[in-house]
Amino acid sequence: MHREENGKPSANPYRTHTAGELRAKNVGERVRLAGWVNRRRDHGGLIFIDLRDRWGITQVTFHPEAEEVFAAAEELRPEWSISIEGEVVERPEGNENPELPTGEIEVSATSLVVLNESETPPFEIDRERPVDELLRLKYRYLDLRRTRMRENVIFRHQVVKHMRDYLTARGFVEIETPLLTASTPEGARDYLVPSRLYPGEFYALPQSPQQFKQLLMVAGFERYFQIARALRDEDQRGDRQPEHTQLDLEMSYTTQGEILDLVEGLYAEIVEGYTEKRMFQKPFPRLTYAEAMDRYGTDKPDIRFGLEISDVSEIARGSEFKVFRGAMESGGSVRGIAVGGLGDLTRREIDELIEIAKAGGARGLAYLKIEAEGLSGPIAKFFSAEEGEALEEALGAREGDYMFFVADKDTVVFESLNRLRLHMRDRLDLANPNVLALCWVTDFPLFEWNEDEERIEPMHHMFTMPREEDVPLLDTEPLEVIGQLYDLVANGTELASGSIRIHRPDLQQKVFSIVNIPPEEAERRFGAMLEAFRYGAPPHGARRTPHTDQTPNPKGRRATPARRPYPLNSFPGSPDATPLRSGDDTSGAGVKADTLG
Numbered sequence: 001m002h003r004e005e006n007g008k009p010s011a012n013p014y015r016t017h018t019a020g021e022l023r024a025k026n027v028g029e030r031v032r033l034a035g036w037v038n039r040r041r042d043h044g045g046l047i048f049i050d051l052r053d054r055w056g057i058t059q060v061t062f063h064p065e066a067e068e069v070f071a072a073a074e075e076l077r078p079e080w081s082i083s084i085e086g087e088v089v090e091r092p093e094g095n096e097n098p099e100l101p102t103g104e105i106e107v108s109a110t111s112l113v114v115l116n117e118s119e120t121p122p123f124e125i126d127r128e129r130p131v132d133e134l135l136r137l138k139y140r141y142l143d144l145r146r147t148r149m150r151e152n153v154i155f156r157h158q159v160v161k162h163m164r165d166y167l168t169a170r171g172f173v174e175i176e177t178p179l180l181t182a183s184t185p186e187g188a189r190d191y192l193v194p195s196r197l198y199p200g201e202f203y204a205l206p207q208s209p210q211q212f213k214q215l216l217m218v219a220g221f222e223r224y225f226q227i228a229r230a231l232r233d234e235d236q237r238g239d240r241q242p243e244h245t246q247l248d249l250e251m252s253y254t255t256q257g258e259i260l261d262l263v264e265g266l267y268a269e270i271v272e273g274y275t276e277k278r279m280f281q282k283p284f285p286r287l288t289y290a291e292a293m294d295r296y297g298t299d300k301p302d303i304r305f306g307l308e309i310s311d312v313s314e315i316a317r318g319s320e321f322k323v324f325r326g327a328m329e330s331g332g333s334v335r336g337i338a339v340g341g342l343g344d345l346t347r348r349e350i351d352e353l354i355e356i357a358k359a360g361g362a363r364g365l366a367y368l369k370i371e372a373e374g375l376s377g378p379i380a381k382f383f384s385a386e387e388g389e390a391l392e393e394a395l396g397a398r399e400g401d402y403m404f405f406v407a408d409k410d411t412v413v414f415e416s417l418n419r420l421r422l423h424m425r426d427r428l429d430l431a432n433p434n435v436l437a438l439c440w441v442t443d444f445p446l447f448e449w450n451e452d453e454e455r456i457e458p459m460h461h462m463f464t465m466p467r468e469e470d471v472p473l474l475d476t477e478p479l480e481v482i483g484q485l486y487d488l489v490a491n492g493t494e495l496a497s498g499s500i501r502i503h504r505p506d507l508q509q510k511v512f513s514i515v516n517i518p519p520e521e522a523e524r525r526f527g528a529m530l531e532a533f534r535y536g537a538p539p540h541g542a543r544r545t546p547h548t549d550q551t552p553n554p555k556g557r558r559a560t561p562a563r564r565p566y567p568l569n570s571f572p573g574s575p576d577a578t579p580l581r582s583g584d585d586t587s588g589a590g591v592k593a594d595t596l597g
Contacts, residue, residue: 008055014083014115020056024104026088031107033058034083034115036145037076038126047073048106050126051084054150059097059106060084072112079118079125079145085111158274160227163247166266172223172249175216177209179229189233191242205231208544210463211529213250214501217540218532225249247496247545252538256484256500259541260286260440263488263496271436280304280437284488288443293410297335297418299444302492304437305430307337307421309414310395316407321382323366327407335413336405338397339424345402356423357406360416366405370397422492431491438490443467446483447514455516460485462511464499465539471507478514484541498543505533 008018014034022031035053042048047062047070062073076082086109097103122138123131125145136143143149164174183190183204190204208230216224231243251259264284271277285303292299295308316324316334324334345353350367357365368377368391375388383391397403406416425431446466448459456478458464464483466474473481484500502508508530512522523530 018055019051019053019058020101022058022088022102022105022107024090027090027105029088030085031088032083032085033060033107035081036118037078037080037082039078040076047076049073049076051082051107052126052145056102057100058102059091059100060086060109061089061106062109062112066110069109069112072114073109076114077118077120079121079142080114081116081118083113083115084109155274159270160245162270162273163225163227163266166269167223167225167249170223170262172225173221174226175221175224176226177206177212177228179205181206191231191233207232208246209248210461211526213248213542214463214529214537214540215532217250217252217501217503218535218537220252222252222538223249248542249545250501250540250542252540254500254539254541256442256486256541259498259500259543260442260486263498263543263545264438264440267438267488267495271438275436276434277436278432278434280435281439284438284440286440286442289441289445289485290443292441293414297414297416297421298492299441299487300489300492300494301439301441302422302425302431302437303439304432304435304491305425307339307424307430309335309337309417309421311335312391312394312405315387315390315394316405319382319387321366321379323364324405324407327409330409332407332409333413334405334407335417336391336395336403337417337421337424338392338395338401338403339428340398340401341428342402353404353420353423356419357404357416360406360419361412362406362408362416365416365420366407368403368405370399370401370403372399436490438488438495440486441489442486443482444485444487445479446470446481446485446511447478449479457515458511459483460497460499462515462517463501463508464511465502465507465541474510474514488545496543496545498541500539500541503533503537503539505530508533 016032035051038050038052040049049060050057062070064070086107180203192202195201226248228248313333317328354365368375406413447456450457466481470481488496
């Protein structure tokens with residue numbers, strides 16, 4: 001491709017213009033266009049084709065007076081690659097196409113060169129119709145010709161470029177970190193690469209450049225960023241790929257508030273500049289972890305709608321309903337939500353809601369309905385009129401509303417009511433899909449208790465700085481320590497996460513010890529970072545942002561998804577066994593091909 005000027009290719013023997021740039025001002029000009037036959041139509045002796053390239057579509061007309069060109073045009077079929085030459089003319093009155101930027105004009109062809117013919121594609125490219133995903137992945141190069149897919153990839157490019165420009169203007173330096181590293185604990189399985197030079201040893205493909213970016217802060221760069229590739233050997237989910245791209249940034253001599261302001265500004269510019277979404281609120285609401293759990297039952301809340309959770313434990317404690325009292329006596333809580341617009345639920349509908357609550361661990365779902373004459377429902381008899389009014393007031397319920405309750409330990413109550421809340425969101429169409437509600441969740445617990453293994457482990461990771469006022473609790477009540485952690489959430493999906501980092505070696509070792517990593521083990525696994533901290537490491541904080549990959553369908557934004565049956569890599573695959581032969585001291589890593597799975 002020739003050097004691009006003003007965002008489009010320069011003139012060459014194939015084309016003078018793109019298929020998206022001609023307008024009425026070009027009428028009378030002779031032009032050349034190149035691209036694919038998007039559609040071909042025969043109308044009363046005239047042949048029309050829609051010529052498509054990356055920049056758009058232009059209608060080309062072939063007239064029977066130009067016999068040779070007309071005869072060649074009769075042979076054209078969809079997806080043939082062609083180059084045409086002709087004169088730009090106005091479309092006849094009434095034949096304009098207002099849906100196309102080029103819809104006022106057409107090109108009257110005087111020459112046609114077929115550059116390559118095409119077999120019949122396995123699915124239509126010129127129309128947006130449902131296509132089996134496996135078929136699309138197998139023929140990804142054809143799938144990417146479709147307008148929506150092309151726009152997705154270009155959108156991703158625009159977002160990445162904006163990130164680079166935004167951070168560069170604010171003093172950040174883009175620095176690459178290695179892909180082949182030693183394995184470090186990041187919370188997921190590593191992909192391993194056998195080393196030829198060190199037989200029997202392996203590199204680990206990075207889950208994130210965690211330690212490298214911290215070392216860059218010790219080195220004095222102060223503001224680093226990288227559009228980094230991260231690879232995790234995890235079970236595939238709808239919103240996650242084995243490899244993804246993320247924005248990593250790190251800042252020295254900074255505060256949590258400064259990082260949040262920086263990232264908030266970046267996201268607001270991206271949303272408002274590159275999408276049609278409407279922002280729910282600016283500045284973004286900031287919730288502590290405890291607030292998010294109390295109000296929404298999750299640390300990834302969708303705040304576009306109400307149905308907030310209310311704690312009715314004190315009301316329940318004095319009721320005659322044994323299930324509520326039992327939950328309180330065992331150290332749990334009773335919480336609920338009020339939902340309107342449900343009408344009169346049938347027994348089957350109630351059973352469905354109970355199953356949703358049970359999926360969150362609840363043993364059941366209690367409910368009351370507010371009628372004109374008072375409360376109704378299976379548990380109404382256990383509450384006095386005063387207690388019923390107190391429940392209504394606590395939940396903000398009105399006549400005709402249902403009140404749903406879960407009584408159990410807090411983790412179960414939160415999970416069950418969160419599931420119920422999201423179910424009601426979808427059932428009642430409460431959340432506007434054109435609104436993007438971003439919010440911060442901060443002040444996460446630094447540690448959590450692993451009941452299965454009966455040990456303390458980091459809630460996020462072990463490099464997070466505790467709040468200064470909580471540092472003394474590391475020796476006495478580590479599970480009470482709050483970390484300087486923060487997540488950015490949009491419509492119930494985590495978009496980014498980060499923390500202020502530990503920069504003192506003594507404090508870092510104390511955290512390691514709490515999660516059962518003794519000094520000798522810490523030195524073996526993190527020795528380089530601990531040693532660096534002894535040389536005046538500055539306070540620093542970070543942000544990890546999986547920008548366009550963490551979507552409901554990340555494959556839709558990546559040109560080459562790491563997944564079968566993408567045609568070139570068919571990810572994963574069997575390697576050539578020759579360089580992996582056991583005992584080959586010059587070319588092998590001492591690992592047989594069939595041992596790599």
